[in-house]
Amino acid sequence: VIARQYTHLGEIYQTCNKLDSAVHYHHQGVIHLAHDFEDQNIYCNPEIKQFFPEYDIIRSLRGKAKALYLRYQESRDLRDLKASLDTYQLTHDFIKKLKEDITTMGSKQRLAGDALEIYEEAIETALALHEETGEERYLEKALFFAESNKAILLLESMNERIAQSLDLFEWRRT
Numbered sequence: 001v002i003a004r005q006y007t008h009l010g011e012i013y014q015t016c017n018k019l020d021s022a023v024h025y026h027h028q029g030v031i032h033l034a035h036d037f038e039d040q041n042i043y044c045n046p047e048i049k050q051f052f053p054e055y056d057i058i059r060s061l062r063g064k065a066k067a068l069y070l071r072y073q074e075s076r077d078l079r080d081l082k083a084s085l086d087t088y089q090l091t092h093d094f095i096k097k098l099k100e101d102i103t104t105m106g107s108k109q110r111l112a113g114d115a116l117e118i119y120e121e122a123i124e125t126a127l128a129l130h131e132e133t134g135e136e137r138y139l140e141k142a143l144f145f146a147e148s149n150k151a152i153l154l155l156e157s158m159n160e161r162i163a164q165s166l167d168l169f170e171w172r173r174t
Helices: 002-015 019-032 056-075 078-101 105-133 136-173
Strands: none
Touching (some): 056 078, 056 105, 078 105, 078 136
């Protein structure tokens, strides 16, 4: 509950374009969703194994990554942009972990929908880093997120077809 409140405050400050506060509160949300992680340095993140298996982590991490990206656009401080990409990577890792634990179709669809938006933001961040630094590894990271995005789209399409097939099967049975 505390983490949700911090994340909500981060979203409010982000909407008001108070990006220092937005990053701070999103980071506080991350701290409250991780076990044995108390680092107040906004450029640090917990390890994947420190997170409790809760969906709210995605919202907190995404908020932090987005706020860091927006802050970079104002400050042009590469630390913000690099931390944003690192946070998107951690978000991806958590999505992958959470996907294994989810059993209901509705939860899987919600996760897939959020993942699509997160991967688009991560691609934008990686491309911005490539543009700033000229380093090829950031193009490779953009490609990685693009492939992850493509995999989610393919999975959604397959799930939709399976659901349609099941509906047709049920309709024919009745």
